Amino acid sequence: MAITEHSALTGLRPASVQDSRQLEEIAREAYGKYLGLVDEPPAPLLLDYREVAASGRTHVAVSDDGVIGMVTVEPDDPYLILRNLAVHPVCQGQGIGKKLVEFVEEMARSAGLKGVRLWTRAEMVENISFYRRLGYVITHAERNEHAHRVFLCKESSSRRD
Template sequence: MAIRSASLNDWESICALVDAAYSPYIEIIGQAPAPMLADYQRCIQSQPTFVIEEENEILGLLVLEVSEKGFYIENVAISPIAQGRGFGKQLLLFAEAFGVEQGFSKIELYTNELMSQNIAIYNHYGYQETARLEEAGFKRVYMSKSLSRSTQN
């Protein structure tokens, strides 16, 4: 598996991957999850956006946000055909290493409160819940993790 920066040539594959990864949640949360509504052409052009691939097939996506407010994982998505194979873990570790390289001491993310499996995964990798808010019609669970060179494993 290889992680690389996304290009506009990846846009259609990224959109298909996001739709496949998040469509099972439509019934659970009663609407399309926020990542399904994102403009991935804009993300590729303006944010650190990465894909993980195997044999030239994009199997995962990582969109980061770096701002004066902090360092965030905006989206991590894994194709259903690749779930359970460690791709998500690799993208999380990549995001954390990226944050350390950029000088951040904390990484943050949010997920929908009804995506309990995602919350459990993030907890497993050391993310702690910091808030629950309703924004843009979504009930979100905010989480964060302290970063240091010694926490990268």
């Protein structure tokens, strides 16, 4: 079934290998707008989505029509790193990205971790606004010959010590 702007979020669940093609499509559609803005294709466009789906570290946002969003986490004790957050463009602006971010924050909190860290390309200014709106603060920036990255962090509000 096709994903449309009417494909409403029904829940979040761990990704499975059967989701691979949908994850690849979401990445292509969501990150495609950055082709040309940055020198190299954004890293999520180069991933093997069978591996991403099978990693056990990716969760998907689902609707009755199929997968509409995804997020991957990576442990980096005492933080959880949020990677590859993407929502199908026709479903953006409906709070799905925020739900996926909050889900990762809850994962960090319930694991007793200090918070969530992430980075984005400096050229992707709308992402920096998005995360700042969700309470993330810029910690630092790094520039090398390949990329200019901005790092952000949000501390867990109630850490279990």
